[in-house]
Amino acid sequence: MKIAIGNDHAGTEYKKAIVAFLESKGIEVINHGTNSEDSVDYADFVHPVANDVENKTVDFGIIICGSGNGASMTANKHSGIRCALCWTKEIAALAREHNNANILSIPARYVSQTQAVDMVQVFLDTKFEGGRHQKRIEKILV
Secondary structure, eight states, X not given: OEEEEXXXXXXXXXXXXXXXXHHHTTOEEXXXXXXXXXXXXXXXXXXXXXXXXXXXXXXXXXXXXXXXXXXXXXXXXXXTOOXXXXXXXHHHHHHXXXXXXOEEEEETTTSOHHHHHHHHHHHHHOOOOOTHHHHHHHTTOO
């Protein structure tokens, strides 16, 4: 499995924890995020993740900013991206099961690093249910 990850200054420490977790599982990580806590613009680090997912050069993407909102809005501008802003493991599971989300957006200022890593684990382990949910996903691109 290969994951693209991107973050702004609010997500730097979270990214480090998530990357360590993913690498411990043997998952390859492409880092598009900042490694600094100096203020940056999230879009500069989210577009490369969305491009990787859109072009199918990675299996999934993970993006992290303060609220998760700006990052998810940016990612969802890309064709074929279904980015889900999640703040619990249950929401992360439903994002995969019902929405076939391919990017997880994490709000660093509203979840702990442990919660973030737990959401990543659930997101990657959860399969899309298909069926009635596939029909709904097809209606997203009108």
